[in-house]
Amino acid sequence: MTAPLLETRGVWQRFGGLIANSDVSISVDRGEIVGLIGPNGAGKSTLFNLIAGVLPPTQGSIIFDGEDVTKLPATARCARGIARTFQVVKSFESMTVIDNVIVGALIRTTVMREARRKAHEVLAFCGLDARADVLANQLIPSEKRRLEVARALATEPKLLLLDEVLTGLTPTEAQTGVELVRRVRDTGVTVLMVEHVMEIVMPLVDRAIVLDLGKVLVEGKPADVVRDPKVITAYLGDRHAVSA
Numbered sequence: 001m002t003a004p005l006l007e008t009r010g011v012w013q014r015f016g017g018l019i020a021n022s023d024v025s026i027s028v029d030r031g032e033i034v035g036l037i038g039p040n041g042a043g044k045s046t047l048f049n050l051i052a053g054v055l056p057p058t059q060g061s062i063i064f065d066g067e068d069v070t071k072l073p074a075t076a077r078c079a080r081g082i083a084r085t086f087q088v089v090k091s092f093e094s095m096t097v098i099d100n101v102i103v104g105a106l107i108r109t110t111v112m113r114e115a116r117r118k119a120h121e122v123l124a125f126c127g128l129d130a131r132a133d134v135l136a137n138q139l140i141p142s143e144k145r146r147l148e149v150a151r152a153l154a155t156e157p158k159l160l161l162l163d164e165v166l167t168g169l170t171p172t173e174a175q176t177g178v179e180l181v182r183r184v185r186d187t188g189v190t191v192l193m194v195e196h197v198m199e200i201v202m203p204l205v206d207r208a209i210v211l212d213l214g215k216v217l218v219e220g221k222p223a224d225v226v227r228d229p230k231v232i233t234a235y236l237g238d239r240h241a242v243s244a
C-alpha cells in the first residue's frame with residue numbers, strides 16, 4: 001500500500017480561547033477527490049490554512065508526500081506541490097487574466113516565455129484562454145473562480161486545495177466546475193475540496209470528511225456519510241438523507 005499524499009496528525013488550532021481545529025487527523029490518498037464538509041464555523045478553512053502553510057498549527061503535524069512540512073512556509077509548500085484557491089477570490093484585479101496565471105507559473109520557472117506558455121496551456125484547460133487579455137476585474141464570478149483554479153494549476157501541484165469553488169454558481173456553471181475538477185484529477189492531481197452544495201459535491205467526491213466544532217465527526221463514502229445519523233443531526237438535515 002502506498003503512503004497517503006497528505007496526512008494531518010493530531011492537528012490543533014487555537015485562536016485565543018477558541019478552538020478552531022481539535023485533534024484533526026485526516027489523510028488523502030494519491031488520485032483521490034476528497035470533500036471536506038461541515039457547517040459554518042466547523043474549522044474547514046482553518047484546516048486548509050494549516051495544510052497550505054498560511055498558519056502554523058498550535059499543535060500537531062502536517063505530512064505531505066512523505067515529508068513533515070509543518071514548519072515550512074506557504075511558498076515552500078507550494079514548491080513541494082500544494083496549491084490552493086481562496087474562498088474569497090484573490091485575483092489581482094488590475095492585472096490581466098494571463099498575468100494572474102503567470103504569477104502561479106513563475107514558481108516553476110524563471111523564464112518568462114515558458115511561464116507564459118504554461119499559463120496559456122492552463123487557461124485553455126480551464127476554458128478561459130479567450131479571456132487571457134482582459135483584466136481580471138472584468139470576469140464574471142464563475143470565470144473568477146476558474147481563474148483561481150488556473151492560477152493554482154499553473155504551479156503544477158500534486159495536491160489542489162479548492163475552497164468553495166462551486167459555491168454561488170448557477171447549476172450550469174457548477175456542472176462545468178464539477179467537470180473541471182474531474183479533468184484535473186484525471187491529469188493526476190489529487191483534490192481536497194471544501195464545499196457547501198451537497199447535491200453537487202457528493203456525486204463528485206470519492207470520500208467525504210465531515211468536520212463539526214473543529215473535530216472530525218465522520219468520514220467515509222459520500223452515500224454513507226449523508227445517511228450517518230451524527231451527520232444528519234449535526235449538519236445536513238433530513239432532506240439530504242433521503243436524496244442521497
Ligand SMILES: Nc1ncnc2c1ncn2[C@@H]1O[C@H](COP(=O)(O)OP(=O)(O)OP(=O)(O)O)[C@@H](O)[C@H]1O
Nearest residue numbers: 015018019020038039040041042043044045046047
Ligand atoms: N484568524 C482567526 N482569528 C480568530 N478566530 C478565527 C480565525 N479564523 C477562524 N476563526 C474562528 O475559527 C472557527 C472556525 O472557522 P473556519 O473559518 O475555519 O470555519 P469554516 O468551517 O471554514 O466556516 P465557513 O463554512 O463559514 O467558512 C470560527 O469560529 C471562526 O470564527
